[in-house]
Amino acid sequence: MIEWYYLVLISSILSGLATLVEKNALKREYATRFSATVSPFVALVSLVFLPFASFDIGAWEIIFIIAWSALNAYSYLLAARAFRHSELSASSAVFSSLPTLIVVVLAFLLLNEQLSSVQYIGILGMIVATYMMFFREPKRADGKQSFESSKYKYVLLFAVVVSGLAALLNKPAISGINPYTFFIVSSVSMAAFFTLFITWKYKGIGEMVETFRSYRLPTLLASLLTSGYRLSYYLALVLVPVALAQPLSNAFYVIITVAIGGMIFKEGSLTRKLVLSAFLIFFAYLLTI
Numbered sequence: 001m002i003e004w005y006y007l008v009l010i011s012s013i014l015s016g017l018a019t020l021v022e023k024n025a026l027k028r029e030y031a032t033r034f035s036a037t038v039s040p041f042v043a044l045v046s047l048v049f050l051p052f053a054s055f056d057i058g059a060w061e062i063i064f065i066i067a068w069s070a071l072n073a074y075s076y077l078l079a080a081r082a083f084r085h086s087e088l089s090a091s092s093a094v095f096s097s098l099p100t101l102i103v104v105v106l107a108f109l110l111l112n113e114q115l116s117s118v119q120y121i122g123i124l125g126m127i128v129a130t131y132m133m134f135f136r137e138p139k140r141a142d143g144k145q146s147f148e149s150s151k152y153k154y155v156l157l158f159a160v161v162v163s164g165l166a167a168l169l170n171k172p173a174i175s176g177i178n179p180y181t182f183f184i185v186s187s188v189s190m191a192a193f194f195t196l197f198i199t200w201k202y203k204g205i206g207e208m209v210e211t212f213r214s215y216r217l218p219t220l221l222a223s224l225l226t227s228g229y230r231l232s233y234y235l236a237l238v239l240v241p242v243a244l245a246q247p248l249s250n251a252f253y254v255i256i257t258v259a260i261g262g263m264i265f266k267e268g269s270l271t272r273k274l275v276l277s278a279f280l281i282f283f284a285y286l287l288t289i
Contacts, residue, residue, distance in 0.1 A: 002235075004236045004239040004240045004244075004245065005248060007232045007233070007235050007236035007239075008232075008233065008236045008245050008248045008249050009248070009252060010228070010229075010232045011228075011229045011230075011232040011233040011236065011249055012229070012248070012249040012250075012251070012252035012253045012256075013229075013252060013256065014225045014226075014228040014229035014232065015225075015229040015233075015249070015253050016252065016253045016255070016256025016257050016260075016261075017225050017256065018222055018225035018226050018229060019083070019088065019092060019253075019256075019257050019261070020088075020256070020257065020260070020261050020264065021218055021221050021222045021225060022034065022038075022080065022083065022218075022222055023083055023084075023088045023261065023265065024218065024265075025215050025218040025219075025222070026080065026083060026084035027084075028215075029211060029214070029215055030084075031077065031080035031081040031083070031084045032077060032080075032081075032197070032198060032201070032202065033198070033202075033207050033208065033210075033211045034080065034211060034215065034218075034219070034222075035076060035077050035080045035194060036194040036195065036197065036198040036207075036208055036211075037208045037211040037212050037215075037219050038219055038222050038223050038226065039073070039187075039190050039191040039193075039194040039195070040191045040194075040195065040208070041219060041220065041223035042187050042190070042191065042223050042226050042227050042230075043187045043188045043190070043191035044223075045187075045223060045224065045227040046183050046184045046187035046188065046227065046231075047184065049180045049183060049184060049231070050180075050184065052178075052180040053178055053180040053181040053184055054178040054180075054181055055181060057177055057181065061177060062185065064169070065177075065182060065185045065186055065189065066185070066189045067169070068166055068169045068170070068186065069185075069186045069189035069190045069193065070189070070193055071162055071163075071165050071166035071169070072163075072166045072186070072190060073189075073190040073193040073194055073197075074162050074193075075159050075162040075163040075166055076190075077194075077197075078155055078156070078158055078159030078162060079091075079095050079156065079159045079163070081152065081155055082095070082152050082153075082155045082156035082159060085152040085155075086152055086153075086156070087262070087265070087267040087268070088257055088258075088261040088262065088265060088267065089257070089258045089259075089261055089262035089265075089267045089270060089273045090133060090134075090267070090273060091156050092253070092254065092257035092258060092261065093133070093254045093257070093258055093273070093276070093277035093280050093281075094130055094133060094134070094156060094157075094160065094280065095156060095159060095160060095163065096249075096250045096253050096254060096257075097126070097250050097254070097277075097280040097281055097283075097284045098126065098130060098157075098160040098164070098280070098284075099160055099163040099164040099166075099167045100126075100164075100167070100246060100247075100250075100284040100287050100288065101122075101123060101126045101127075101164070101284070101287060102160060102161055102163070102164020102165070102167070102168075103164050103167050103168050103287075104119060104122075104123065104287045105123070106164065106165070106168055107168070116289070118286050118289050119286065119287050119289070121283075121286060122283040122284070122285075122286030122287040123283075123287065125279060125282070125283035125286070126280060126283040126284065126287075129276050129279040129280045129283065130280070132276055133273065133276045133280075134153050135153075167242070167246075170237070170242055174234060174237050174238070179231070179234040179235050179237070179238050180231075182234055183230060183231045183234055186230075187227070187230070195208075233245070233249065244288075246284075246288070247281065247284060247285040247288060250281050250284060251281050254277045254278075254280075254281060258270070258273055258274055258277050259274060
C-alpha cells in the first residue's frame, strides 16, 4: 500500500492546482455558479470508484457524512467568494491553516480538552500572523489591496470557522468507513447541496449549464483535480490522524497557492506573505503537538 505521506503530498499538490484553476476562472465567473457547476462533475467522477466501495453502513453514519458534506460545501462556497475578491496569496494560507486553530479552540470549549503551553504559543502566534496578513497590509505603489473590500476579509474568516467545524467532524465522519464509500456519498451530497442552493438563490441548473458552456475546460479540470485531492486525502486519513496529515498538506498547498499563485496572478508583497504563511504553518503545527 502507498505510504500515507505520499497520499498527503499528492492531495496537497492537486488541491493547490485546483485552487489556481478556480482562481483563474473566478476572475470572470461568479463563485456560486462556478462552485455549483464543478460539484456535479466531482460526483460523477466519484461514481467511477463504485466497485471499490462498500455500503454496509448505518443510517446514522450516512446522516453524519451528509452533515459533514453540508458544512464543507458551505465553507468551499464562502472561500470561493473570498478568493474571487482577494489576492490568492493573501487568503489561501489563512484558509488552509486557520481551521486548525478553530478545531483546537472548539475542542477546548466543547470537549473540555486541556491545552499545553506549546499550544497556547501556537494560538497566540496564529492570531498575530493572521492579523499581520489581514489588517497590517503595507501600501502598494499601484494602490491595490489584497482584498477588494474589508467585507471579504470577514467572509474568509467565517469560511475558516465553518471549515474548522467540518474539520472537527472529519476524522469521526470517516472513521471505520470505506474511504471510497465516503468519497462517493460526500461528493453526491455536496453536489445536491450546491444544486439546491443555486436553485433557491438564483436560476438553478440553467445557470450551471451556462457556466459549463462558457468555462468547459476549467470546470472539467477543476473537477478532476478536486476529485483527486479529496480521495487521496481520505485514503491518507485511514492510515494516520488528521494531526499528522494536515500540517504536511498545508505546507505544500501554501507553496503552490502563495508562491506560484502569487507570481502567476502578479500579486504584491509576496516575500512578506510567504514569511507570514510559513509562520501560520509552523504555529498550526504547534497546535497539533
